[in-house]
Amino acid sequence: MKSLQKHQLERVGKSLTGFCIAVVILVVGSLVVMVAQRGLSAFAVDGVDLWGFLSGVTWNPHQPDASGAPTVGALPMIFGSFAVTLLSCLFVIPFALGSAIYTVEVNPKFGNTVFRPALELLVGIPSVVFGLVGLTIVVPWIRGWSGGTGYGILAGSLVLAVMVLPTVTSLIIDALNAVPAAYRMSSSALGGTRWQNTWHIVLKAATPGILTAIILGMARAFGEALAVQMVIGNAATIPDSLVSPAATLTSVLTTSMGNEAMGTVYNDVLWSLALILLLMSLVFILIVHIIGNRSEVKHG
Amino acid sequence: MASDIKAQVSRAKREDKIATGILMAIVAFIFILLAALIVYIIASGAQKAFDPSFLTGKPEQFKEGGGIGPELFNSFYLLVLTMIISVPLSLGAAIYLVEYAPGNRVTHIIKTVIEVLSSLPSIVVGLFGFLLFVIYFGWGFSIISGAFALTIFNIPLLVRVIQQALESVPTTQRDAGLALGLTRWETTIHILLPTAMPAIITGIILSAGRVFGEAAALIYTAGQSAPMLDFTCLDFSSPTCPWNIFRPAETLAVHIWKINSEGVVPDLAAISNGTAAVLMICVLLFNLIARFVGKRVGKKLVAE
Numbered sequence: 001m002k003s004l005q006k007h008q009l010e011r012v013g014k015s016l017t018g019f020c021i022a023v024v025i026l027v028v029g030s031l032v033v034m035v036a037q038r039g040l041s042a043f044a045v046d047g048v049d050l051w052g053f054l055s056g057v058t059w060n061p062h063q064p065d066a067s068g069a070p071t072v073g074a075l076p077m078i079f080g081s082f083a084v085t086l087l088s089c090l091f092v093i094p095f096a097l098g099s100a101i102y103t104v105e106v107n108p109k110f111g112n113t114v115f116r117p118a119l120e121l122l123v124g125i126p127s128v129v130f131g132l133v134g135l136t137i138v139v140p141w142i143r144g145w146s147g148g149t150g151y152g153i154l155a156g157s158l159v160l161a162v163m164v165l166p167t168v169t170s171l172i173i174d175a176l177n178a179v180p181a182a183y184r185m186s187s188s189a190l191g192g193t194r195w196q197n198t199w200h201i202v203l204k205a206a207t208p209g210i211l212t213a214i215i216l217g218m219a220r221a222f223g224e225a226l227a228v229q230m231v232i233g234n235a236a237t238i239p240d241s242l243v244s245p246a247a248t249l250t251s252v253l254t255t256s257m258g259n260e261a262m263g264t265v266y267n268d269v270l271w272s273l274a275l276i277l278l279l280m281s282l283v284f285i286l287i288v289h290i291i292g293n294r295s296e297v298k299h300g
Numbered sequence: 301m302a303s304d305i306k307a308q309v310s311r312a313k314r315e316d317k318i319a320t321g322i323l324m325a326i327v328a329f330i331f332i333l334l335a336a337l338i339v340y341i342i343a344s345g346a347q348k349a350f351d352p353s354f355l356t357g358k359p360e361q362f363k364e365g366g367g368i369g370p371e372l373f374n375s376f377y378l379l380v381l382t383m384i385i386s387v388p389l390s391l392g393a394a395i396y397l398v399e400y401a402p403g404n405r406v407t408h409i410i411k412t413v414i415e416v417l418s419s420l421p422s423i424v425v426g427l428f429g430f431l432l433f434v435i436y437f438g439w440g441f442s443i444i445s446g447a448f449a450l451t452i453f454n455i456p457l458l459v460r461v462i463q464q465a466l467e468s469v470p471t472t473q474r475d476a477g478l479a480l481g482l483t484r485w486e487t488t489i490h491i492l493l494p495t496a497m498p499a500i501i502t503g504i505i506l507s508a509g510r511v512f513g514e515a516a517a518l519i520y521t522a523g524q525s526a527p528m529l530d531f532t533c534l535d536f537s538s539p540t541c542p543w544n545i546f547r548p549a550e551t552l553a554v555h556i557w558k559i560n561s562e563g564v565v566p567d568l569a570a571i572s573n574g575t576a577a578v579l580m581i582c583v584l585l586f587n588l589i590a591r592f593v594g595k596r597v598g599k600k601l602v603a604e
Contacts, residue, residue, distance in 0.1 A: 006483050013485030014400055020392025021401075021410060024459070027452055028413045031420075031428045038431065098326035106323060115327065117591075122334055124506070124583045126513025128556045129341060129576045135560060136569070137340075162333070193316035216419075223421025225516040226557050250423050250516075255561070257427065257520060262435065274427050281419045285412075 032278065039275025042268035048072055053272065059236035059252075061266040072269045076238045078276065080248040083153050084228060085221045087242075088160035089214060092168055096217075097210070100172035105184075105198050111173070122166040131230035134159035139231055146243040151233030154242040159231055160221045168217035175209025176202060208295035212288050219284035223277060225250035249273045341573075341580045348574025349581065358528050359555070364567045368575055370526040373542060374443070374549040375582075378522060379512050381447040381545070382454060387504060389451070390458035397459070398466040399488050418456030425453050426517035434521060441548040446522025453517045454507055461503030465496035502594035509586035513579055515553035523548030524558050552579050 042048045048070070056073020063071050103111025138158050143150030179202050187197040203210070233245025234255055253273055260267040348354045357367020393414075401407040429449030439445045469492050477487030493500075526549065529542040539547045550558065556575050559565050 006486075010483040010485050013483070013488070014396075017392040017396035017400060020389050021396045023389060024393050024417075024455055025410065025413050027455075028417050030432070031417075031425075031452070034431055035424065035428060095326055095330060098323050099330050102323040102327045106320060118331065118334055120506070121338070121584070121587055124509045124513070124587055125337070125341075126515070126553050126579055126583065128515045128553045129513070129579060132556055132560065132572055132576050133337065133341065136344075136573075162337075165330070193312050195316040195319040196312060198319075219419050223419075223423065225421065225423035226519075230557070230560060250421065253423055253427065254516070254519070257430075258524075271427075274424055277421050277424050281421060281424075282416065285416055285419050 035271065035274055035278050038268070038271035039278075040272070042072075042265065042272045046070075046265045046268055048265070048269060048272075053269070054078070057238055059247075061269055070265045070269070072265075074249075074269070074273060074276075076236050077247050077249045077252050077273060079238050080153065080156075080232065080246045081222055081250070081280075083246070084156040084160055084232070084248060085218050087153065087157035088164060088221050089218055091157060091161035092165050092217060093214065096165060096168040096172055096213070100169050100176055101198055101203075104173055104176040105194060105202065116170065116173070119166040119170050122162075127163065127224060127227040128230075130159050130163050131227035134227065134231040142243055148241075148243045149233060149245060150243070151231060151245045152239060152241070152243045153232070153246050155231040155233075156228045156246075156248070157242075159227050160224060163224065163227060164217040164221050167220055168213050171213030171216060172206075172210050175206040175213060178209060179205045208291050211291050215284055215287050215291070219281055222280055222284070223250065225254050229254045249277050253277075338580065338584075342577050345573035345575070345577025345580075348570055349577040351574075354574055355578070359526060360565065362564060362566075364565075366565065366567075366571060368552065368555060368571075368578065370529050371550055371552045371555045371575070372578065373529060374522075374526060375512060375551040375553070377542070378443055378446055378450065378518075378549060378551060379508060381443065382450040382511055383504070383508060385447060386451040386454045386458055390455050391462055391500075393455070394459045394462035394466060395488055398463055399484055399492070414456050414459055417452070418460070422453055422514060422516040425449060426520050428452070429517065430520035439546060441521065441523025441525075442546045443522055443549045444545040446518050446549060446551075447545075449517045449521040450511050450514060453514060454511050457507050457510065458503065461507065462496075462500050465499035465503065466492055468499070469495045498594045498598035501597055502590045505586055505590035505593065509583045509590075512586065513553050513583055515551070515557050518551060518554050519557070522551065522554070524550050524554055526550040526555070552582075 042053070043050050053072055053074050055075055056071070057075050058071050058073045059076055060071040099115070103115045134155055138155050139150040141150070142148075142152070142155055183201050183205055184197050187201045192200070228248055229251035232248060232251050234247055234251055235245035236247045236252060239246040253270060256266070257270055260270065342349070354367045355372060356369040357365070358369060359371065360366030397407070397410065401410065426449055429445055429452065433439050433445035433448050434441060437445075473491055473495060474487060477491045478484070482490070527539050527547060530538075530540040531542055533541040535541055536544050537546070538544060541547070552575050556572050556579070559568055560572055565571060
């Protein structure tokens with residue numbers, strides 16, 4: 001009798017937790033399917049030309065173009081998203097790498113007791129607060145020396161750089177910590193200075209981890225919506241400089257989705273933009289996996 | 301020859317010194333940046349943030365002197381609801397992954413699914429919530445739509461934290477439980493969860509800080525309007541009843557974004573700085589509490 005109860009208890013436990021997993025998978029599955037379905041209806045139902053959508057430079061869905069089709073060139077937003085992502089990574093890499101090397105190789109005690117908690121604090125700052133700081137400090141500062149409005153890709157990248165810095169830095173710290181201590185010792189035994197050990201041995205061994213950290217940082221920068229929307233200027237054109245107003249996929253979604261009724265062409269192409277965001281985050285995950293598999297093959 | 305080596309050694313040493321100097325400068329820069337950020341955010345809004353009439357007042361759309369009373373309440377209410385839904389779900393999912401899932405293809409797929417969810421932009425999660433909860437389920441812009449959207453946003457982080465906490469429990473403890481004739485479920489409930497509890501609680505509180513400041517997932521689910529709340533109202537279907545889960549509820553984070561994108565309130569800067577300071581103080585408190593509670597619970601469960 002007792003053992004039967006145990007048997008039942010085990011079954012209850014397993015189905016209870018299995019149910020939770022099933023719910024999570026169902027949610028993700030329906031998210032992907034529903035966003036894809038809405039995102040594709042612009043092409044399947046409204047007859048928007050896919051290539052024209054991806055390469056067109058004019059975004060004005062309320063205005064039909066010469067052939068009578070709605071003018072939905074999404075290239076300015078795609079360009080804007082990639083530009084802020086790449087530029088913010090360019091800003092972040094030296095700082096993330098430098099501070100990670102310092103905390104792992106030079107002063108681990110300081111790293112664990114002071115620097116890591118500080119990074120966690122920085123992760124916790126809400127993105128709208130970053131957007132607000134960008135709006136009140138970064139934009140006026142750029143306006144001061146550029147002569148323009150101050151809104152644009154540069155402002156967006158600077159705000160994003162500070163936002164993704166903690167994520168990238170702590171992932172690089174993990175990657176450096178994962179390098180076996182024996183590597184450093186053997187290099188020291190050969191007479192290498194600390195910098196030589198770091199530069200020639202540790203960084204080489206940790207390269208896959210560092211790349212993963214950067215990709216995950218890019219994924220976060222690519223998908224960030226409100227902070228970027230507040231400082232980018234929201235002009236759906238390809239800007240002629242880093243300090244003129246631009247737009248990203250996320251900024252257009254944020255500002256327009258609420259104004260367009262469900263089922264209109266405008267609304268459908270907005271969902272197509274959301275689908276691009278979804279696909280890009282899958283691409284980032286895929287790259288991370290490829291990097292992981294490659295380094296596994298290399299090191300057995 | 302000997303002088304050649306000497307020159308090389310001294311060059312390597314010099315490079316080492318320069319590199320260390322640069323690294324220190326980078327770390328110092330990040331520290332100054334972080335300190336300046338936090339001090340600036342709190343200092344520029346402190347005057348408003350400690351003013352009771354601002355914290356409890358009614359928001360104004362076109363006049364000066366609006367408060368953030370409903371937003372403050374909404375933020376906490378939404379946080380509590382989100383945690384009530386997402387903690388049990390994530391706990392169950394993580395326990396299944398660590399204790400029951402066989403190491404095969406299916407587990408691999410499940411892990412990938414959670415990874416995908418964690419990399420999704422929060423605006424996409426918000427739009428999905430808009431589609432499913434607001435439109436298909438017909439809940440409209442409401443607290444319950446927002447709470448479910450935030451749950452989707454919170455699950456991957458929580459599952460990962462709980463998973464790591466469970467995995468870091470030594471295998472010997474698990475084996476000992478099973479050897480004593482306990483089932484896997486009993487081992488998990490009576491041995492593994494108590495041991496992992498400090499890390500789990502720290503993770504939950506840190507994720508609460510993230511949920512508290514999230515806005516992109518909410519603008520199209522919980523909505524961007526905050527009707528004034530009447531705390532004496534007990535009619536759960538009334539839009540002014542604070543506990544009604546089907547009323548629209550703008551949070552602090554959404555409020556900052558909304559007044560800045562509309563830009564019609566005359567004292568815009570003061571209100572957004574004040575709201576940002578309140579948000580920042582709450583997030584700092586979550587961070588401190590997470591550290592403190594984690595340590596306390598750890599001592600209580602392990603030492604005695």
